[in-house]
Amino acid sequence: MPRSQALRKASSWLGLAPFLCFAIAFMILPAFSILAGSFMDGSGVFTLANFAHLAKPTILSSYRVTIELSAVTAAIGTVLGALVSYAVVAGGLPKALRSFTVTFAGVASNFAGVPLAFAFIATLGRMGLVTALAKTILEVDLYGSGFNLYSFWGLSLTYVYFQMPLMILTIEPAIVGLRREWREASESLGASSGTFWLRVGLPILMPSLLAAFILLFGNAFGAYATAYALTGGMLNIVPILIGAQIRGDVLHDPNLGYALALGMVVVMLVAIFLYLRLQKLASRWQK
Amino acid sequence: MRRADKIRESFSWLWFGLGMIYFFLPLLATFLFSLKGRKGILSFAAYGNVLADPQFLKTFLFSLEMAAFTIIVGLVLIVPTAIWIHLKLPKAKGLMEALSLMPFVIPPIVLAFGLIKTYSKPPFVLVSSPALLVAGYVVISFPFMYRTVDAGLRAIDLPLLTEAAQSLGARWTTVLFRVALPGLRPSILSAVFLCFATVIGELTLAVILAWPAFGPYMALVGRDLAYEPAALSIMSFALTWGSIGLMQFISSRGPARRLRRPKT
Amino acid sequence: MKRALLLIATALVAVSVLSAQNAATSTKDLSALIAAAKKEGQLTVIALPHDWVNYGEMIQKFSDKYGIKVNELNPDGSSGEEIEAIKANKDNKGPQAPDVIDVGLSFGPSAQAEGLLAPYKVQTWSTIPADIKDKDGYWYGDYYGALAFEVNADLVKNPPKDWADLLKPEYKGKVALAGDPRTANQAIMTIVSASLANGGSLKDMEAGLKFFDKLNKAGNFVPLIAVPGTVASGETPVTVRWDYNALSNRDKSAGNPNISVIIPASGVVAGVYVQAISAYAPNPNAARLWMEFLYSDEGQIIWLKGYGHPARFNDLAKRKVIPADVEAKLPPASSYAKAVFPSLSDQDSEKAAIADGWDKVVGIEIQKK
Numbered sequence: 001m002p003r004s005q006a007l008r009k010a011s012s013w014l015g016l017a018p019f020l021c022f023a024i025a026f027m028i029l030p031a032f033s034i035l036a037g038s039f040m041d042g043s044g045v046f047t048l049a050n051f052a053h054l055a056k057p058t059i060l061s062s063y064r065v066t067i068e069l070s071a072v073t074a075a076i077g078t079v080l081g082a083l084v085s086y087a088v089v090a091g092g093l094p095k096a097l098r099s100f101t102v103t104f105a106g107v108a109s110n111f112a113g114v115p116l117a118f119a120f121i122a123t124l125g126r127m128g129l130v131t132a133l134a135k136t137i138l139e140v141d142l143y144g145s146g147f148n149l150y151s152f153w154g155l156s157l158t159y160v161y162f163q164m165p166l167m168i169l170t171i172e173p174a175i176v177g178l179r180r181e182w183r184e185a186s187e188s189l190g191a192s193s194g195t196f197w198l199r200v201g202l203p204i205l206m207p208s209l210l211a212a213f214i215l216l217f218g219n220a221f222g223a224y225a226t227a228y229a230l231t232g233g234m235l236n237i238v239p240i241l242i243g244a245q246i247r248g249d250v251l252h253d254p255n256l257g258y259a260l261a262l263g264m265v266v267v268m269l270v271a272i273f274l275y276l277r278l279q280k281l282a283s284r285w286q287k
Numbered sequence: 288m289r290r291a292d293k294i295r296e297s298f299s300w301l302w303f304g305l306g307m308i309y310f311f312l313p314l315l316a317t318f319l320f321s322l323k324g325r326k327g328i329l330s331f332a333a334y335g336n337v338l339a340d341p342q343f344l345k346t347f348l349f350s351l352e353m354a355a356f357t358i359i360v361g362l363v364l365i366v367p368t369a370i371w372i373h374l375k376l377p378k379a380k381g382l383m384e385a386l387s388l389m390p391f392v393i394p395p396i397v398l399a400f401g402l403i404k405t406y407s408k409p410p411f412v413l414v415s416s417p418a419l420l421v422a423g424y425v426v427i428s429f430p431f432m433y434r435t436v437d438a439g440l441r442a443i444d445l446p447l448l449t450e451a452a453q454s455l456g457a458r459w460t461t462v463l464f465r466v467a468l469p470g471l472r473p474s475i476l477s478a479v480f481l482c483f484a485t486v487i488g489e490l491t492l493a494v495i496l497a498w499p500a501f502g503p504y505m506a507l508v509g510r511d512l513a514y515e516p517a518a519l520s521i522m523s524f525a526l527t528w529g530s531i532g533l534m535q536f537i538s539s540r541g542p543a544r545r546l547r548r549p550k551t
Numbered sequence: 552m553k554r555a556l557l558l559i560a561t562a563l564v565a566v567s568v569l570s571a572q573n574a575a576t577s578t579k580d581l582s583a584l585i586a587a588a589k590k591e592g593q594l595t596v597i598a599l600p601h602d603w604v605n606y607g608e609m610i611q612k613f614s615d616k617y618g619i620k621v622n623e624l625n626p627d628g629s630s631g632e633e634i635e636a637i638k639a640n641k642d643n644k645g646p647q648a649p650d651v652i653d654v655g656l657s658f659g660p661s662a663q664a665e666g667l668l669a670p671y672k673v674q675t676w677s678t679i680p681a682d683i684k685d686k687d688g689y690w691y692g693d694y695y696g697a698l699a700f701e702v703n704a705d706l707v708k709n710p711p712k713d714w715a716d717l718l719k720p721e722y723k724g725k726v727a728l729a730g731d732p733r734t735a736n737q738a739i740m741t742i743v744s745a746s747l748a749n750g751g752s753l754k755d756m757e758a759g760l761k762f763f764d765k766l767n768k769a770g771n772f773v774p775l776i777a778v779p780g781t782v783a784s785g786e787t788p789v790t791v792r793w794d795y796n797a798l799s800n801r802d803k804s805a806g807n808p809n810i811s812v813i814i815p816a817s818g819v820v821a822g823v824y825v826q827a828i829s830a831y832a833p834n835p836n837a838a839r840l841w842m843e844f845l846y847s848d849e850g851q852i853i854w855l856k857g858y859g860h861p862a863r864f865n866d867l868a869k870r871k872v873i874p875a876d877v878e879a880k881l882p883p884a885s886s887y888a889k890a891v892f893p894s895l896s897d898q899d900s901e902k903a904a905i906a907d908g909w910d911k912v913v914g915i916e917i918q919k920k
Contacts, residue, residue, distance in 0.1 A: 016379060023386050029405055033405055087302045093299050099539075102476075105480075106481060107528045112488075115317075115505070118317065119313035122517070128316060130312060173438045228731070240731075242394055244733045246397075248629060249631050251734075252631045264392040323783075323807075324807075396632075400638075403639045403643060403647060414645050415646075497625075509778065
């Protein structure tokens, strides 16, 4: 009967109610009460000028760089994190290492911002530990040969420090679920390791890999403190631009800052949409 | 089969080893720098200075407390919701994905000012209560908590297990507490760890909402002093790792799991 | 004749009675103010690090003298954040709402225009120079300093004495700004200084931007924000900051490392900060009492101890009330002889030019790698 079905449908949405109420009350409402300022100018008059500013070449380029940075570090973090996670969960290493890695990953995933930037400066900066060791032991002049921590790739290297652990933690359950029996079965059927991964392993892991990728992407997309501390605002990324407008002493056009933030929300929604499409494809591959 | 295992093992050691080098070198460099608190010799002077500051322990304990509340509220809010969605409402997955990733793109300062603005007028004057800070923390932990729990749910095929349990006569509470939660233990633990680390290090919300948390304390030390911030970095890393390790230890000594996972 | 004398006498009596009344009302107001402030019981300040012009001592002395608790918000905050904090806390009477702010000069008028400030003229109002205060008392200058080179003397044996020195090859990979020019006032003023030293003017920043471009191309510029940690580690051993910050860092380091503070021989830029009371202050009387304390001789000398030149410096010097030991610790007055104070309109055009030009000049270069 349609009525009871409709009721059942409605009641299943009710289960979502506590979370939705919380999200609306403490995330959506507060955030948008401030972001509404993107539609106003300094004196509170409605305007779309802030959004027109978003089309400026420097701002468009900053969105591009931010997306690039997030995608690159998410990709690197996904691959390396999956490898390390697999190594400690299913790779035949002692059990204690798994617990060690998981707890370490918990801490490292949030070791970001100024402490992380400083740690990398102390390691790979001009006066850094590795730089000095390379010079004395390997007689390699890192900075002389073009390496520079204070660049896009230096920042990416630093970002991986918190991206990889996040991946390790997120992909762990999926790897646990990748049963040993399947691997043994595929080997007994004569499949090589490569075939196993291509036909069985990766398709099963793909949805989780994608889900972890988008999480890492979002994580890097909104990251501010590490980039600011390491590149001092030389690198043109959107969170730093937002910071410059909202908390800066120089430009201080908060309304433009809010418009930039709204722009980030839109980019994220597009990314999520693409991700959901990819998930659909991945589930078809699984079949 | 043995050979394949051996190859896999050596690759595992390789990746693990490389990973450890990458993670520990920066920590080593920070540690070495922190030992320069006194000129010319290596000493723990910087550590002494930090420990002598009463604010260090005070702010760490405050953040510890806030982390505990955030974890509880977060788990109570997210775990049942995630389970519900997997079982009853798969259509809402997209919505949940979007909502859970939103906190990444809302600048923390916008969230902080928004919370103040929304909750400083009657009827909901929450501004002076730490509950508002906890609410903010739960929001920024959303992405991590939801993702790990979701990953766990994907791996254990809950609908099948629920059906099986129900066909054996189990009630909803049994299904929840004896089937779902035990299976989700690793994911829930990961969620707890991530949430804990996030709250301990969080800076902007605590500063704007004017609470004496650990993050602002670290930032304050960092702006004025040279060697103490490095010492503080190492200490906070160690303390956080220790706390997480403790949680891991306690949880593995807890009541035996009802659902035994096949050994991988 | 008699009538004229009578008129003059009456006038004199009237004037003396009036001024006696004024004097009486001023001191009477202060004790009334103190009582009202004590009743409020607390004061919320924002963005006042303890080692920034000795605010640590200022806050402590104020709190001890009047028994008023001081809430310190966001010590690391920028002027922009202080303004945003007032706006966000308009309806909030709790401790997250700042009562008083200390912001860069250009933020005074803009905050006033947005209706965020409340006017108040302190007792010592007349001795504050007219060009650093708003005539109605909405905001007034509190202290100023000049930009100086802060050098890690242990690692840089030959500290630079002037802007041109920074381009020398011995400083390769050693020079950094203490902030992001798109965000921090200190960084903007640094570029203004460089501009003045290289033939530019207060309204023309091209010379300054070109200087940093040259510095970057020579490999001397490090695109990192210098903090005490990076100065000590040698990653950014040469940086440019307000002299009061550099001197206070020197004192705090206590030789580990040795820090030299040098005011450049040319291109000396001085910057003023201004105090103001928030129009939405939850504790307005405490706020006013705070202002009175800051602008009293006692308060001004506390700032002087922190190496900041207080607004009433000339008045204090004239009346010879500056303690000798405090005066001895200051850099020689001759270093400040050539100091230039950018006006409000100067600052606006400077900010716009640098914010636009910086990316083009320096930013893209770094990004290429």
